Amino acid sequence: METEMERKLRAALEAGDSEELQRLCGEVGSNIQLDVGGFDKQEYPFEELRMPLAHHVACKPVSSSCLELLIDRFGTGCLTYGNDRDETPVHLAAQHQDESWMKLIKEKGGRGCLRIANKDGKTVAHFAAMNRKSNSCLKWLVKELGSDCLTVPDKSGYTAVHLAAKHQSIESLEWIKRQIGTDCFRLKGGFWKSTAFHFAAEKSDNSMLKWLVKELGSDCLTVPDKSGYTAVHLAAKHQSIESLEWIKRQIGTDCFRLKGDYDITAFHFAAEKSDNSNLKWLVKELGSDCLTVPDKDGDTAVHLAAQHQGIESLEWIKRQIGTDCFRLKGDDDRTAFHFAAQKSDNSNLKWLVKELGSDCLTVPDEYGYTAVHLAAQHQGIESLEWIKRQIGTDCFRLKGLLDRTAFHFAAKKSDNSNLKWLVKELGSDCLTVPDEDGDTAVHFAALHQGIESLEWIKRQIGTDCFRLKTKSDRTAFHFAAKKSDNSNLKWLVKELGSDCLTVPDKYGNTAVHSAAQHQGIESLEWIKRQIGTDCFRLKTKSDRTAFHFAAKKSDNSNLKWLVKELSSDCLTVPDSLGETAVHLAAKHQSIESLEWIKRQIGTDCFRLKARFLKRTAFHFAAVKSDNSNLKWLVKELGSDCLTVPDKDGDTAVHWAAEWQPVGSLQFIFDQIGAEMLSLKNNKGETPADLVDIGRWCTDKSAKRAWISSTQRRLEASRPPAGSSAPTAASAGAAAPRLRPRARRSVQLPGPTPVGLPEETRAKKQLDPSFTDWDFILQDNNKKQLIGRGGFGKVYKALTDRNQTVAVKVLPLSGTGQSGKLQRAVEMEKRGVEILKRLSHPNILQFLKFEQKSDGLYIFTELVSGHSLFELMQRQNKPFKESGVRDFSRQICSGLNFLHCQPEGAILHRDVNSKNVMLSNEGVIKLIDFGLAKEIGKSSGLSTDIGPKGTTYFMAPELFDTEVHSLPYSAKTDMWAFGCTVYELTAMQPPDGDRPSESISIRRFRKQNMPRIADGFSAGLKDFYLRCVDYDPRKRADTAELLRHSFLSASS
Template sequence: MATEMERKLRAALEAGDSEELQRLCGEIDSNIELEVGGFDTQDYPFEELRKMPLAHHVACKPVSSSCLELLIDRFGPGCLTHRNDRGQTPVHLAAQHQDESWMKLVKEKGGKRCLRIVDRWRQTVVHFAAMNRKSNSCLKWLVKKLGSDCLTVSDRDGDTAVHLAALYQSIESLEWIKRQIGTDCFRLKVDSDRTAFHIAAWKSDNSNLKWLVKELGSDCLTVPDKYGDTAVHWAAEHQPVDSLQFIFERIGAEMFSLKNNQGEAMTDAVESWRWVTDKSAKRAWISSSLWRLKASRPPAGSSTPTAASAGTKKQLDPSFTDWDFILQEDKKQLIGRGGFGEVYKALTDRNQTVAVKMLPLSGTDKSGKLQKAVEMEKRGVEILKRLSHPNILQFLKCEQKSDGLYIFTELVLGHSLFELMQRQNKPFKESEVRDFSRQICLGLNFLHCQPQGAILHRDIKSENVMLTNEGVIKLIDFGLAREIFNTCSLSAGNQPKGTWHFMAPEMLMGEGNSIPQDRRVGLRLHVWAFGCVYELTAMQPPDGNEPQQRIVILRYMQRAMPDGNEPQQIADGFSAGLKDFYL
């Protein structure tokens, strides 16, 4: 039976009562072993009680470091290197549960050698610091003292501190690690061929996995470890259903065909007995996704492309060196005209038809502003040509000639949503608005998740949203031509880059003249511009009856959008859910 002193120590430890614990520690004669509970179930999910020496318990509990200091002073620094039944010392446990002040105390009382102790599984103090869910201050302090090489030391299972931080800590820690040793550390494979993105897929939320995909690209999801398991397998087992949707948006149907060395697919991982994470919801998502994929495939022998097959068509080759306009009745075949140029059909020397937007370069350029604007547009195309997503217009290249700048993109066969409404002389049905909105969201989300920062479209409206003949939404016209337009004496001044009715206030106030690199800013501007949802139900933009000058005043006053004496709502006949989504 526990003595009265042991019961008091246990109560003080479980309650985190530093004052009482210090008083009791001053009365005991040895670093006694205690059986104590009250541990974080995330760290110790299967243990209600743990039996360890008192110093070990102190290092785990939310108490003052003065308690450990008192024990060291009473029993000597040897209590810091004393091991429990798992080979762990109070130093390991303090790194896992406390902040950097405890590490400073350990170094002061036990010397730097205490920071290099390894447990039975070859895990260092740095490994334990990477498992600290509450703070990364111990990890940062240890790296400062021991050097960044300690981040890549592997334990018995082949895991490094980088791996463990991907599982236990936040994006802030991953960004800090990236600054210390570079992005390649997240691809590091040791004994088991597991990488940081494999481990991140074990985390109960997908925040770290999403960040790593943004940094490393979607290919990291399909890299197998020694056993053939990918991040897709682990996410299917450990993470909630929204992770499956996220992965599907990145790699599509390929996620269902990935198999490990045992022939198990991600659908088998969902049924694993080891963990239970909304299995029923994941089963339902898998069933509906597989059904949609099957329904989208063309019938056997059919040559008609579908929305699904559009993503697997032959990729356009941007390396063509020669091209010419496709003629119609001896004239260039015009397929579109806007405020900043005309779009024609062209045939390349790779035997592919593309769209080419011609931007005339008129006006004098004594100050060099025009050429600076042209170079800015070229850089914009270089950024956009790296994007590949079913709902984003594929940019190919641009060429500057004496008469203008030519921007080449994929040729989209279909109509803009604006044109379709005009031709039908009526707004879209709710089912159509929902489908279009979902696809627009997928495209915008892709733009937000670029490794170099969010890319802002700048002009989301029904005229710039195309519906292909196969039913696929394409976001077009990223506003590239506006810099040239404003420089060629074709514009009255420095106009905002976009359409007035769809602009967030900061765009109208001159704060949005460049593509924001802060993802949150880009998200706000895109969400505001996504007011085009209203346009699809009303055939006019929000505040469509207001003159341009009035729009600026309304936005400056921070009034709700759309504005008016009576708040303008989506019309009756549409569901409350759609109205709520718009608001």
């Protein structure tokens, strides 16, 4: 309840009444927290902000004497106290006031106050550069602190120069130029490598952009950031037609077709502008075709306009290209209906229904979600009432992916108005309808909504619902602990008791663990008051404590607090993989955190190797998107740390090549020279090989170019054959220094060959040395087609050795997927080279390949029979257990042979019933090695970028987005083999009745695998379960399975 003093202070602040505010500041008892409105919507989109009084004073157009009075009464501590965004009154005064406030702050708080940075690394100078009223604070700070403060980067890499280009005027840029020249405007900042040009293009008028072009040339308009976006792209969204006309005069209209990442053009950016003026201009200049140019995901300007613009824009689009464009499917099969349903008002959705009919409301996207689902999350009650009038209320029960309904979506809306309406219409039962994961509207409301919502849910269905467990045993407590503030968690404890803080989910995670990562110190202090500090030592099933979770928080405030409470020993407590808070902080936190860890426990902790994968803090720092932590570690510990191998032989150089920008490669080269390019992991991969594997890195082309350029320079610097190498004196300092380093050989774990049959040592029956051959023709004189696989067809052929063989033909022309085809051709050729030297009765015998102008011809033994999949389809029933046993024994024998090759395991990577042939003699053959991969010395097949194989048969580790490279191993083959065993008993793979797109989610979340049906033996069921253990380390290998009781039982 607001007190009288709070009400008066609020009124004076909102009115900017300096006289009344100064009087009240002399009477108030403390620097109290207040909810105050009246802020500039451009800077603060929220209606009110809750901050201490001194913070509000620093933001409002009032006299600095009000702040002076608060400092005199409550001390200088009120100047350096951070709000919930870690902004101090010093920062806010620099952003909103003039230099007189800065002078006052220096006088009262000292010069040190002017150097305070917030948790994002923004200094007082950064905030002064965002002052849209005046640059006097920025000028004064430069006079006091020196011009260097203009180019100090925040944690995102942005400087005061970047921010001034967006928020201030030409006069400010002219002044910056006089201080430090124009090169500062070319500085690339942050993860996205944006320059002052990009920031200037986000300003609503183009005055700054014009000035920069005048100073630096029109080339700056097309300088791409890390995502490939230029000032042209950004101006199309943020500026006006006048700006586009001016850009056209500078560099023509082709620039508007430039594609950034995901093929996004200026058309797409213009369609995100709230009015359609720029989109109309682009269509006038470039034609209406630009409206339906898809980006890489399939989204067009039409889709985006449906979400960001108004009815007038949709009417205009209709006049240009008709209404069919509104049915075009984009990313995830979403249409304009889906995009319109994400607009906060429903005007566009109503218009689309009027034009195209109410059926469009229930058109599902790829995941089964409709405009109804999305409107429940993004729009208001009026929209739900209107949908009800169109198609009734049953639509709100429609289930999408994971069985989620409109109730679940409404519970993810920040306010609970839609959820209340749905309960009124459909009953309170909808609050506890579980999705496929067991999540209900109650769970989502605990994460996304406020106390008022929880109070209302309690009145509807009581408090027991907050104890409901999902399939992962998570309750509302776990969800509330992931909310950035702890208001819901406090309410739940008040209602249900403090025991709820330590209720573990399926993985042993509690609300305490989550709060340590997602909430702040105030939350940890409160938890301590409830249940003491021992809770912070609680271990999850992977032995992670609150220390580990706090180390994944981007700032180290919680980690510092835990060390203060529990001692610095907690920094080196290992989890089940041997990873500590030190390892995780090196990946998720900043240099400031590493400096602090060093002060606590020294630098040796950064050399600690995690027990399982033998990775150090260097490896973790190399996975961070920027290389700041890696640079710091090298400065502290020396460049040797860059070449320390982990269990897989990967070094920090390998990880940096995959995850970090091109500047990181140059930094590493400066440290260790050309050695970096020749480092090899256990698969024989160099850092250059890892560049293309980085699935989330957008700097690939720049890194490839840097590597090529560096290799050319190194080649050119080598002396010609027969000449003497130059001396150091004659070569100069620029010559790269090669530093030989001893490399450890790490033996990959693998199964031991078991029970290899005598036939493997028999002489080959087929002669691969034939030089001539012909297709075997059918009665109609056509080639006898016996199968299709991958990119080619398989035919019968007769060789000049009078032997019949199979020949797989991969055409090299006449396809629209030449790049994809060529990769397949190279893969097949290398595969044949590996596989043709193998001989085993259960492995298809590869003979040779021939490459001709029209195609690649691969010759193998001819197997007369059918695939197990085909046999099940023809019989319309699964196999009996005796057949499953016989087939499994032979498949396992073949896989054992592949996995136990002396030069390293060979992986099949596509084991399923379609790739297992049963010959007329009853012999199993593993076929289709188009995806074969050798791990070891001689493999060239380890450069694939994405997961291969059939989704239903893929091991869960292949879906893990936190794994840095796809962990193919013999154990991934074993998972696929287990799924094949299940398939032979059920005519479909595990979860084969579910959509394929849901499989990755189920496997990633480690949801229980379906069991083999009753009627099959316990031995078979156990055999299958040993293959599909989610932990690859515990999953059976071929040696274990060949000894399993199921295979040794009599048929």
